[in-house]
Amino acid sequence: MTIELLRFSTAGSVDDGKSTLIGRLLYDTKSLFEDQIEAVERASARRGDEYVDLALLTDGLKAEREQKITIDVAYRYFATPKRKFIIADTPGHIQYTRNMVTGASTAELAIVLIDARNGVLTQSKRHGFLATLLRIPHLVIAVNKMDLVDYNEEIYNRIVQEYTEFAAKLEAQDITYIPISALMGDNVVEKSVQMPWYDGPTLLHHLEYVNVGASNNHVDFRYPVQYVLRPNQNFRGFAGQIASGRIRPKEEIVVFPSGLESTIKTVVTAESNLNEAIAGDSVVLTLEDEIDISRGDMIVRKGNLPQKSNEIDATICWMSETPFNANGMYWVQHTTRTVRAFISKLNYKIDVDTMHREDTKTLQLNDIGRVQLTTTEPLFYDRYALNRATGSFILIDPTTNNTVAAGMIRGRSLQVSDLTEGDAETARPKSTNVVWEAGSLMMEKREQLKGHKGAILWFTGLSGSGKSTIANKLEEKLYAENVHTLFLDGDNMRHGLNGDLGFSAADRQENIRRVAEVAKLGLTHGNVVLCSFISPYARDRAFARSLAPDGRFFEIFVKVDIEVAKRRDPKGLYAKALSGEIKEFTGISAPYEEPHQPELVVETDIDSVDAIVEKIVGMLQSQGIISPKS
Amino acid sequence: MNTFIRSHLKQLESEAIYIMREVAAQFERPVLLFSGGKDSIVMVHLAYKAFYPAPIPFPLLHVDTGHNFAETLTFRDRLVEKIGARLIVRYVQDSINQGRVVEETGPYASRNALQTVTLLDALKEFKFEAAIGGARRDEEKARAKERFFSHRDAFGQWDPKNQRPEVWNLFNGKKQPKESFRVFPISNWTELDVWMYIKQEKIALPSLYFSHKRDIVKRDGVLLAFADGIVYPVENETVDNMVIRFRTIGDMTCTGAVESEASTIDDIIEEVASARITERGARADDKRSEAAMEERKRQGYF
Structure with a gap:
């Protein structure tokens, strides 16, 4: 039978019992030897401990043992007949983020330990956030020390519920909860007799059966060339490890950066030539044509190309004691390629405890920031979310040669509005006075095809005023009339395209600019675009209007009394804003500029939604956007 | 598969x-x-x-x-x-x-x-x-x-x-x-x-790794190979002919043997899988201090 490999990381704070859990896994799977146990007994006795401290098995270095803390990632191994396990044991003190990122970078599963007595702490959330940021596909929340809460089901359920609510905000793909006692061995390897109410798997059972390899990208063939082999005139092979996808002889390929094309001749290994190689295999490729290829080049399949850019939008974790230097040059090591780069923009840093974005001028050890990287030569990459191997990089300080940051590529960088310098006014798009470029033939043709005209309906108003409710209802109505629509609102835009933006005036402006551009595209393709945004600033709405031709932009002011909106508070936002939990909340702590000359004003505390929808439909008919009832 | x-x-x-x-x-x-x-x-x-x-x-x-x-x-x-x-x-x-x-x-x-x-x-x-x-x-x-x-x-x-x-x-x-x-x-x-890989790849090894008879000096619980002028008995120590094999091979003065009948790779894998002492545990040099x-x-x- 084939033994599979699972790499996982463990995260927990000093007293969560992480080392004890690992000791327990090693002990109960009989991965420990007599002399190791004796050594731990000797050390425990010398320190005056009353019991044999399983944690001592995993605390490696002398300095750490003296201070009783672990300060670096340690790797442990154990195996069952089914799987071999590599544990990246990441310590939980102040350098936590750096270590967690290191341990998580190669892991397929993360165990987050929660002390049942303490419940969900800030750090338990931090662990989950980082595991998700690093795209570890499986998360296990091990609620430990159940023995100290009398194996109480209620306490366990409360923790599960609280963490589940929190995790809804993460893009975690798979979360499993297990109540355990590492000290007593409950539900670690053996099923607990103390917790008959729990009918899920033990931790080890889960580790043995969780799907492995799910996170590998099996589709996009990417082959960073490591080393060129030329033993003689007749052989020229390119050694490397397949980063993702698969490859066979006779398949057509493209080489970057040259862009030259060829065909795979052979897939060579020392045993034999292969019919197919897959992600993770170290092989040698030979090509039909003699083209110049060297280390750092990337071979990909024709028709399935990586992104190319020298402006990279990335999330980085700062790993050096020396803070980030805004004017400094760094080496970027990406796949087998190393190029020079500088950080051209620092957008914000993320508080790993609250997941909030903060303005910052620098990044310190353990900070996580969103940056724009400008490289001297373009990188050939995929987004980290799609491909861990071609979406990751490290930054190296050329003066010390130290690895100072680990980075995850989000994509080609956009002109993110500048949060760190200048005020909103100077950061305005240069094209404020852009006027509609008239006469798009295609637009006319598309409108003919659709049987109605394109338009932008811009719903503006306070949070809770009813913008999206109206827009939703209107869209249903238009759909029934065979009108093609595009619906944009704060929720769908801020989750994706505008996921990098916060709620400062500058970010709100950038948010609206992007929305307006998307709306314009929808319009030119002949759609009725419904935009539902608070959009509190008149100048931002004016910008959106400037992108559309006359007669095609309808500003609809959804008016409501703020007291009514507060009472409605469908998302609980007003309550949070009033308590100060949310800053810069429109109507409470940030301004709302009422439209002076909107095309339509509707009042949701007076008229019904249906009546308002009728009113809007009537306006679209009278303005010639859609034909009167056919 | x-x-x-x-x-x-x-x-x-x-x-x-x-x-x-x-x-x-x-x-x-x-x-x-x-x-x-x-x-x-x-x-x-x-x-x-x-x-x-x-x-x-x-x-x-x-x-x-x-x-x-x-x-x-x-x-x-x-x-x-x-x-x-x-x-x-x-x-x-x-x-x-x-x-x-x-x-x-x-x-x-x-x-x-x-x-x-x-x-x-x-x-x-x-x-x-x-x-x-x-x-x-x-x-x-x-x-x-x-x-x-x-x-x-x-x-x-x-x-x-x-x-x-x-x-x-x-x-x-x-x-x-x-x-x-x-x-x-x-x-x-x-x-x-390592052993499973040696088996899979059919890698040849020195005979020292397999069970054989050898003159042994027992010292502080470690079994050292007798070698004239390098490892020899002192005080109460004796030389015994034993059936042993080595789990690591290094300098003769600090490489301990284990008593073993394992004479094939399969025997060794079985032995390693159920071994009660780590490889380095048989090395005298690690025992000097924690x-x-x-x-x-x-x-x-x-």
């Missing part, structure tokens, strides 16, 4: 090959350290596979304490000839003659610690920038935090506080002139993995 997932041995092999190639690509003058033990024999096998059909692009370096088993040296020479690798040998005896080190005297004398000086001198002599070793993280607690690419200062010393983070499979081999790296491609392997290994590593030991 799931065609998307390789066996753990295949993945470990692929990782080791990847690292060997990174070393060859990132450094001008790497070297593979060869001790004669099974781990370094596996390393040579991996290096052969990493660069096939080209020859291994770096030489092998063996530091000979002068107290090696004869079988080790015979095996070494045959292996090197078979795969066409380049071998460099440096002798602890030369370091002693040059006054670089002072030899311990008496019946407990070991040259094990002296190897470090000979090794560092040899690295300097050839200006080797990266020395590839077969150490594994499961061998000893201090190694659990060792990097694949372990940075050494200009004096060949290891500073546990100043090691570079290793994320994903991006290994940073940049360095100042005079600094160097130790690289450990089989860091993630366990003893059992932090013994860490101290030696700081000084440049492998």
